[in-house]
Amino acid sequence: MEYQAKYISEEIKLSCYEDKFFKSDVMFGQHMLIWFISGETKIVQADASYVFREGDIFLIPRNQLATILNYPKDGRPHQTVVMHLSTDRLREFYAPLDIKPKSRETSKIYHFNKHPLLSSCLSSLIPYFEMDNLPPTLASLKITEAINILRTVDPGIDQTLANFEEPGKIELTEYMEKNFMFNLPLEKFSYLTGRSLSTFKRDFVKVFHTSPQRWLTQKRLELAHYQFTEKKKRPVDVCYETGFENLSHFSHAFKKHFGYGPTELLSRPNGNAV
The missing domain is CATH 1.10.10.60 (Homeodomain-like)
Structure with missing residues (x-):
């Protein structure tokens, strides 16, 4: 399997699986915002499954279990832009805001279809993957832009992004x-x-x-x-x-x-x- 990844920073990457499908069982330690360029992904969770294709944009909340099946499609590789929204980054963003989440973290995957604001934000990253010596502030600005767009598209997403609790002891x-x-x-x-x-x-x-x-x-x-x-x-x-x-x-x-x-x-x- 030929896998390639290009990074703007540790938090933003262009991921590409060239030849055949890739499967992994994962626990997401950070929220992940993903934009599909080509290929297909099936995500299987305990109580739901999802299929994402070219142009789709979705957010996977942290601390979720899932089986991820990535496939090339129509002669094109499985290629995505992945933006990690880390807890540290989100704490910094929400620090000046008076937001107190009322619910525990959700297992829901947020699907934004091909929302023009998010599509524009994420597609604008593509030229940066071919450049060297980008200033570190650039990635930070793009992540802040993405968070602001997410909150505009879905105001209820604060209940997920601003929730910094660690898992407690459960049955x-x-x-x-x-x-x-x-x-x-x-x-x-x-x-x-x-x-x-x-x-x-x-x-x-x-x-x-x-x-x-x-x-x-x-x-x-x-x-x-x-x-x-x-x-x-x-x-x-x-x-x-x-x-x-x-x-x-x-x-x-x-x-x-x-x-x-x-x-x-x-x-x-x-x-x-x-």
């Missing part, structure tokens, strides 16, 4: 049942549930009576089986949407657990086990 069962399909290090799960890694592991065993890794693998395989029998999805799609990293490993684990492989299951009448 483990509901969170893990909702997010088990994301293949992230246990350190990420522990952070998002408001625990140290050692406390997370100890609490997990108390609640689920098994280790986190064993439980996660079983839950992902059970979800995969459901996706085959009820949704009739392709093995490659099920593999990547249930937390596995490659089709070969997924097929082996599936057959070891159920006694038959995905292809065998799908070839049966009605796709059901016997």
Whole structure:
């Protein structure tokens, strides 16, 4: 896979995947404003999925779990401009403003279609990626411009951008049942549930009576089986949407657990086990 990235600053980059699709399970530590130049992205969250294409603009809030599937399309690479809205940057922006968010951070992805103000702001960055020795104030000005436009387009976005709370300790069962399909290090799960890694592991065993890794693998395989029998999805799609990293490993684990492989299951009448 050919991947290239050009930076105006650490917070603004031009990202390009040239030859084939790229998949990752991620936790967004910063808000990300993304403008699509070409290609296609599917974002799968616990309770929603999204598809974004050329011209789309969207904001992904921080501290969210998601599976990201990036595809080239129509002979063109997957190419995006990505602007990171860091907590430090947003604290500085909101410091003189009297805004007190009333709600906790949302898992909602904000979709702005092809809004002309945001399109103009983000497309104006393209020439800068070919230039050397840009003054550092330039990136700062463009980020401030983007934040101001976001607040103009959606005044309610302050509830997300001005919320600087870190995850607090939450009930483990509901969170893990909702997010088990994301293949992230246990350190990420522990952070998002408001625990140290050692406390997370100890609490997990108390609640689920098994280790986190064993439980996660079983839950992902059970979800995969459901996706085959009820949704009739392709093995490659099920593999990547249930937390596995490659089709070969997924097929082996599936057959070891159920006694038959995905292809065998799908070839049966009605796709059901016997």
